Amino acid sequence: MAAPRDAEIRKDVQTYYGQVLKKSADLQTNACATAARPVPKHIREALNNVHEEVALRYYGCGLVIPEHLENCWILDLGSGSGRDCYALSQLVGEMGHVTGIDMTEGQVEVAKKYIEYHMEKYGFQTPNVIFHRGYIEKLEETGIKNESYDIVISNCVINLVPDKQQVLQEVHRVLKHGGELYFSDVYASLELPEEIRTRRVLWGECLGGALYWKDLAILAQKIGFCRPRLVSANLITVQNEELERVIDDCRFVSATFRLFKLPKTGPAERCQVIYNGGITGHEKELIFDANFTFKEGEIVEVDEETAAILKNSRFAQDFLIKPIGEKLSTCRGCSALESKDIITDPFKLAEESDCTKSRCPPDVAGSCCGTSYS
Secondary structure (H helix, E strand, O other): OOOHHHHHHHHHHHHHHHHHOOOHHHOOEOOOOOOOOOOOHHHHHHHHOOOHHHHHOOOOOOOOOOOOOOOOEEEEEOOOOOHHHHHHHHHHOOOOEEEEEEOOHHHHHHHHHOHHHHHHHHOOOOOOEEEEEOOOOOHHHHOOOOOOEEEEEEEOOHHHOOOHHHHHHHHHHHEEEEEEEEEEEEEEOOOOOHHHHOOHHHHHOOOOOOEEHHHHHHHHHHHOOOOOEEEEEEEOOEOOHHHHHHHOOOOEEEEEEEEEOOOOOOOOOOEEEEEOOOEOOEOOEEEOOOOOEEEEOOEEEEOHHHHHHHHHOOOHHHEEEEEOOOOOOOOOOEEOHHHOOOOOOHHHHHHHHHHHHHOOOHHHHHHHOOOOOO
């Protein structure tokens, strides 16, 4: 049974997303209106096929559509009106499947309303998408079985749940070995003070429940995931003077991470890998995360965990993987691991990205990296 405070937060969030918000423009911050990277053409086309009412009720804080989706089974936590689910249902194809779960009845009703519309538009004989009303920290109550999904996605939702460890434990349970949680969420620059955590509007705006960013790695590894892999990040701005005063020195960032669940195997080893190319939308280059970009035909040296992920996930067939020392066929180039400066801090990545877009020199980064992205 939920603690009184948790139950109160849940009710407030349901009210905020079911009754207060009618469209994205009603939000008080840009937490749910950021975009970090260019959207591949095939994903833009899939999003354009989503019904207008479904798209209008979208409140996510990033685009959580990973690569290599054909025939995958995907679970969307906090699917809302179903925008991402419908885009994904087209991308996985008729042999794949997408499940959406959301606790807000009004949002689930909007999503269910357009199943037939989208299946007819895609030319699918049998629906490959389903929506449930339920709680993302209680997936078992919705009938979601162990090791049943290749990918779990979440778009600015985990911060709305007080017990984030329980959410991650449930995700780990339902993922197949080699599967991943690919998700955008909001993170804080420090442990949130009581004044922020008790403001109802800040919970609805995805700030009041934001996790201190360093705690994500602690939780993930405690549960059994690999270390979080940072994909992208954007700084969040607040367009409300009263809320700005409450937040004070605390900063927030929307960031996309990927967490892989790997089978228990023997000791991993560093490897050299070559991307074979050909993944839809990423035929020539695969930006795996903020630290690793794989270009078709080029040798890249990777650490033990990255090698294990590539070997044991849906990406296994897309790479030629050899231990360090075994000679690979001659390729166009080679990227050495020793020269890498691994980025794990989403605030650092967001500031670097912001300053690159603003074309400002590094020594004035502090004065130019607080702007929002359009």
